Amino acid sequence: MAVNQGYELPCGRDLDALWDRLDSVDEHEATCPHCGTARESLLALREATAELVAEPDPVPPGLVGRIMSAVRAEARRGQMLDLPTPEPGRVEVSEAAVAVVLRYAADSAGDVRARRCRVRTVGVASDGGGIVEVELTLAVRLGNVAGAETLARVRERVTAAAAARVGLTLAKLDLLVEDVYEDGE
DSSP states (O other), rough: OSOOOOOOTTOOBHHHHHTTTTEEEEEEEHHHHHHHHHHHHHHHHHHHHHHHHHHHHOTTTHHHHHHHHHHHHHHHOEEEEEEEEOOSSSSEEEHHHHHHHHHHHTTSSSEEEEEEEEEEEEOOOTTOEEEEEEEEEEEEEEEOHHHHHHHHHHHHHHHHIIIIIOOOOOEEEEEEEEEEEEEOO
């Protein structure tokens, strides 16, 4: 099994070759400090990996549902939105791609997880870009006592991402809290 292709130790030995002979040391490797240090690290890596394989963490509740929700959202491209361009021509992006950017912006606010994001075109801005309405459903961390501040942070980040990362103007942003989650979920 190759660990890293083409990584040469300071002594000139290849790290892949050292990994392949991890259980049998030749004369050079037995005395070389570079090979010895690398070998110790590789043995620790192999041991840690074996421990992880032997005792896998249980699957967090709801993980499969969250993954499938994201897969279904990605599979539906949705309508295309026009983006502003500095030169004549046309650039389009799918509503689903915009939704991914906006969900990521919401997740970065902390104490929330974006769920569904619906983007709907409602007009065209003077720069040729789209004007959209967004409905974003969220799960809030259990114990979040600063709910209003958290939602204000989400609103700020989503609005900024729509303008700066995508080039769209938000006419309306509805934030719907539909669930709570515990740390570690």
